[in-house]
Amino acid sequence: MTRHVFQTMFAGAAIAASLIVVAPIAAAAQQLPGDPRPRPELVRQPYSKADVEFMQGMIPHHAQALVMCSMAKPNGASAQLQLLCERMSISQKDEIAMMRTWLRDRGQTVPAPDATHMTMDHGGMKHDMLMPGMLTDEELATLRKARGKDWDRLFLIGMIKHHQGAIDMVDVLFKSHGAAQDDDVYLFASDVFADQTAEIERMEQMLAALGGGQSQ
Amino acid sequence: MRETRFTTRFAATVAAGVIALTGVMMATSSVTAAQQAPPPQAAQPPAGGRGQAAPPPPVPALPATMPAPVTPVISATAPTPDARVGLRAGYWDAAQAAWNMRLVSNTPPPEVYRGITSSDLAFTGKYVVQGNYHGILFWDVSNPAKPVLVKDYVCPASQNDVSVFKHLLFVSSEGTGARLDCGTQGVPEPVSKERIRGIRIFDISNIASPKYVGNVQTCRGSHTHTVAEDPNDKEAVYVYISGSAGVRSAEELPGCADGNMADNSDTSRFRVEVIRVPLADPSKAAVVNYARIFNDLAPPPRRVEPGRAGGAGRGGAAAAGAAAGAAGAATPPPAGATPPPAGAAGAAAPPAGATPPAPGRGGRGGGTPTGPNQCHDITTYPEAGLAGGACGGYGLLLDIREVAHPVRMDFAGDENMSFWHSATFNNDGTKVLFSDEWGGGRAPRCRAEDRQEWGANALFTVERGKLVFHSYYKMPAAQTEWENCVAHNGSLIPIPGRDVMVQGFYQGGITVFDWTDIKKPVEIAYFDRGPLEDGRLTSAGSWSVYWHNGYIYSSEIARGLDVYELVVTPHISQNEIDAAKTVVFAEANAQEQKRITWPPSFAKARAFLDQLERSNGMTAQNLSAARESLTAAEKATGAARRTALQQLSNRVNGQVAGSSDQAKMKMLVDALNELAR
Numbered sequence: 001m002t003r004h005v006f007q008t009m010f011a012g013a014a015i016a017a018s019l020i021v022v023a024p025i026a027a028a029a030q031q032l033p034g035d036p037r038p039r040p041e042l043v044r045q046p047y048s049k050a051d052v053e054f055m056q057g058m059i060p061h062h063a064q065a066l067v068m069c070s071m072a073k074p075n076g077a078s079a080q081l082q083l084l085c086e087r088m089s090i091s092q093k094d095e096i097a098m099m100r101t102w103l104r105d106r107g108q109t110v111p112a113p114d115a116t117h118m119t120m121d122h123g124g125m126k127h128d129m130l131m132p133g134m135l136t137d138e139e140l141a142t143l144r145k146a147r148g149k150d151w152d153r154l155f156l157i158g159m160i161k162h163h164q165g166a167i168d169m170v171d172v173l174f175k176s177h178g179a180a181q182d183d184d185v186y187l188f189a190s191d192v193f194a195d196q197t198a199e200i201e202r203m204e205q206m207l208a209a210l211g212g213g214q215s216q
Numbered sequence: 217m218r219e220t221r222f223t224t225r226f227a228a229t230v231a232a233g234v235i236a237l238t239g240v241m242m243a244t245s246s247v248t249a250a251q252q253a254p255p256p257q258a259a260q261p262p263a264g265g266r267g268q269a270a271p272p273p274p275v276p277a278l279p280a281t282m283p284a285p286v287t288p289v290i291s292a293t294a295p296t297p298d299a300r301v302g303l304r305a306g307y308w309d310a311a312q313a314a315w316n317m318r319l320v321s322n323t324p325p326p327e328v329y330r331g332i333t334s335s336d337l338a339f340t341g342k343y344v345v346q347g348n349y350h351g352i353l354f355w356d357v358s359n360p361a362k363p364v365l366v367k368d369y370v371c372p373a374s375q376n377d378v379s380v381f382k383h384l385l386f387v388s389s390e391g392t393g394a395r396l397d398c399g400t401q402g403v404p405e406p407v408s409k410e411r412i413r414g415i416r417i418f419d420i421s422n423i424a425s426p427k428y429v430g431n432v433q434t435c436r437g438s439h440t441h442t443v444a445e446d447p448n449d450k451e452a453v454y455v456y457i458s459g460s461a462g463v464r465s466a467e468e469l470p471g472c473a474d475g476n477m478a479d480n481s482d483t484s485r486f487r488v489e490v491i492r493v494p495l496a497d498p499s500k501a502a503v504v505n506y507a508r509i510f511n512d513l514a515p516p517p518r519r520v521e522p523g524r525a526g527g528a529g530r531g532g533a534a535a536a537g538a539a540a541g542a543a544g545a546a547t548p549p550p551a552g553a554t555p556p557p558a559g560a561a562g563a564a565a566p567p568a569g570a571t572p573p574a575p576g577r578g579g580r581g582g583g584t585p586t587g588p589n590q591c592h593d594i595t596t597y598p599e600a601g602l603a604g605g606a607c608g609g610y611g612l613l614l615d616i617r618e619v620a621h622p623v624r625m626d627f628a629g630d631e632n633m634s635f636w637h638s639a640t641f642n643n644d645g646t647k648v649l650f651s652d653e654w655g656g657g658r659a660p661r662c663r664a665e666d667r668q669e670w671g672a673n674a675l676f677t678v679e680r681g682k683l684v685f686h687s688y689y690k691m692p693a694a695q696t697e698w699e700n701c702v703a704h705n706g707s708l709i710p711i712p713g714r715d716v717m718v719q720g721f722y723q724g725g726i727t728v729f730d731w732t733d734i735k736k737p738v739e740i741a742y743f744d745r746g747p748l749e750d751g752r753l754t755s756a757g758s759w760s761v762y763w764h765n766g767y768i769y770s771s772e773i774a775r776g777l778d779v780y781e782l783v784v785t786p787h788i789s790q791n792e793i794d795a796a797k798t799v800v801f802a803e804a805n806a807q808e809q810k811r812i813t814w815p816p817s818f819a820k821a822r823a824f825l826d827q828l829e830r831s832n833g834m835t836a837q838n839l840s841a842a843r844e845s846l847t848a849a850e851k852a853t854g855a856a857r858r859t860a861l862q863q864l865s866n867r868v869n870g871q872v873a874g875s876s877d878q879a880k881m882k883m884l885v886d887a888l889n890e891l892a893r
Contacts, residue, residue, distance in 0.1 A: 036751055036753075037751075037752075039752070042754070044331060046402065048404070087670060090666065091654070094660065094661075095655075095659070098658065098659070098753065101753070179404075179406070180391070180392045181392065181393040182393075183349055183374055183391065183393075186391045186392060186393065187374065188656075188658070191460070193460070193462055194461075195655075197608065198608040198634070199609075201608075201609045202629075208515070
């Protein structure tokens with residue numbers, strides 16, 4: 001791993017603003033072909049704004065993980081990482097489907113399954129932002145350029161941060177008023193917490209085996 | 217605390233002149249703060265939210281008559297194509313597929329519990345206790361064809377997992393909406409004294425009138441729990457707390473603290489809470505130990521070969537087992553190759569784990585990765601002095617001879633295991649099976665594209681206190697994307713001389729498999745229904761399925777209580793079923809395994825003869841002679857019977873040396889000697 005790659009990758013990140021605001025994107029997708037039809041009668045438990053925002057924010061968060069993992073094979077990731085990515089992609093794709101169904105049943109705005117930015121409405125102004133732990137476009141571009149072991153290391157650093165961001169989102173959720181009273185939200189959020197904690201440990205071990213986040 | 221960890225980590229990397237990630241962390245933290253900004257306005261409950269008037273019916277009305285159980289196919293090899301594939305969906309009337317086992321009854325939950333998850337089961341006397349996220353159901357199963365609900369107790373919590381001990385019932389509470397007073401209105405405040413996350417204790421001396429007698433609050437709540445009896449402390453019973461949630465605030469429960477051992481040796485993570493419940497006054501139950509069984513965990517050994525990244529076929533249980541066995545053979549798993557010193561992990565030990573080993577190995581502030589910080593579930597096997605801890609990224613083998621002070625003996629990691637969920641020992645305590653609840657149980661992980669070694673069970677032998685991997689087993693039929701499916705809870709079926717288990721895979725149905733040959737676990741019976749709904753994934757299926765006193769009980773998440781029975785098949789004989797039915801427990805919790813002992817019976821001796829016939833461990837001539845002698849002995853009484861049995865025992869004993877299945881021959885001799893006494 002060269003210093004250059006890392007520096008390039010994170011030079012952009014360092015100047016990133018706290019809210020990454022870009023031009024508004026098209027209205028979020030609601031019903032796509034193959035989506036289950038909404039079933040509002042299944043909704044039995046109260047839910048909160050925090051629950052809705054958690055779900056709306058976690059979809060783009062997951063979608064970026066899919067983007068990162070889609071590079072594994074073409075970028076020559078190790079077999080171990082290809083396997084990790086295969087499993088992670090299945091997990092996160094399924095969870096995106098679940099979150100979209102949850103939002104649709106509640107008549108909420110449903111982000112497209114491949115939306116990688118969260119659309120926030122601030123006083124009528126729509127802004128796109130990255131959720132916690134997500135890589136910036138520059139970081140993604142750097143990852144896309146990396147190959148082999150370099151890619152492995154960058155991916156692990158990025159994905160550990162990405163997962164930690166998801167865990168932080170769970171923490172924020174649980175600290176919010178009225179949050180996670182709905183069993184679906186509680187179970188999903190606690191699964192994210194438990195699964196991604198275990199996955200972070202696994203990735204930390206892989207990263208350590210590669211010599212850690214240090215330059216070689 | 218995590219913030220600190222990451223800042224430290226990346227600061228170190230930055231110092232190395234490599235990354236400037238801290239900036240990103242700051243940036244994302246600000247986003248987090250922005251996210252937090254929305255005012256704490258009240259929830260916007262939809263019409264008919266829980267606790268409100270007249271919710272619309274969430275699930276279809278019951279049909280006038282429930283569909284009759286399908287007649288099982290009985291055969292040596294499972295029907296092809298697999299009868300579980302392509303079953304018609306339906307809430308109450310889904311198509312069924314049954315092979316070598318029979319559905320006896322399906323009893324839906326009372327209306328108020330429908331559409332809400334049913335969870336774990338416990339057994340006491342003639343009752344089955346069933347958890348449900350809305351409360352607790354008490355079924356009288358005197359007639360397994362017609363379970364009768366004797367009591368339901370509304371008390372919402374996730375997951376409401378249940379265990380019994382004598383007159384006490386323990387119920388797990390982890391979800392944030394669970395109230396101390398069992399109210400249905402939830403707890404919207406992020407910090408509240410109304411919330412319970414921990415264990416509730418009920419007195420069920422009169423099962424028709426359970427009394428809520430106490431509770432113990434814990435920092436991370438109780439997702440599941442395990443009852444553990446201490447032979448040296450008959451005045452009390454112990455409960456191990458397992459979970460999957462984070463630490464709540466000290467404001468809500470004083471003393472709770474987040475963080476890693478390195479940062480805070482008093483952290484509420486990296487421990488198992490051990491609760492002591494005085495039987496005379498369960499309201500005085502309290503945490504008596506925080507067992508630090510995770511200290512000093514090294515990274516687990518790896519078992520993945522480059523060749524396996526290309527995809528694994530769905531070749532059925534035996535093939536999957538064989539493939540996995542080969543994988544194990546190719547790279548012998550050095551499970552516990554660097555075992556931690558036993559005792560060092562004990563609770564009484566100083567927080568040695570707080571000192572990070574060998575700086576520079578990992579990223580995290582120079583320490584090594586810290587490993588799991590709690591168990592999802594612990595299964596105790598007191599007679600073996602063992603417990604299996606299924607702890608997120610690791611499987612742990614624990615020494616529980618001192619019940620209040622569990623000590624880690626060994627651990628295993630596995631590339632194919634996503635989330636170690638639960639453990640089941642074989643009756644000898646020489647093998648242990650760990651399940652992998654990949655995706656948390658609400659995802660469809662049995663589709664054709666989901667690998668057979670993912671979301672499966674990993675099978676180990678226990679060899680001188682070490683875990684040695686052998687194979688994987690997963691319910692082999694491809695399920696739809698509308699069926700949540702992954703390995704979940706099960707129990708042994710007490711067939712003497714074999715390791716047979718029944719296990720639920722949610723909407724993947726129920727699978728019965730034989731893991732006597734641990735390298736080649738093989739499915740021998742199944743039951744499955746079509747999806748709850750076509751075109752929508754809604755959680756349903758077997759949460760847990762346990763053999764208890766002759767029948768198999770399954771908690772169907774959506775459809776209530778299922779009762780099954782084994783039928784005679786080429787894999788299981790009438791004698792084996794009869795012998796299994798001689799095993800009777802007054803109470804049972806699957807997470808607290810008890811040694812199965814078979815009272816002397818002719819069925820048991822005949823079961824061994826049937827097994828010797830299958831294994832060709834006895835010549836046809838010797839077999840039929842032995843069966844005739846047994847029949848004659850059974851007809852005789854008193855001394856004549858004893859003499860006949862002793863003679864048969866002597867004869868079989870003389871045939872042991874020439875048998876290819878000497879172990880089974882010896883079991884037969886023992887069974888005959890028991891009968892002759």
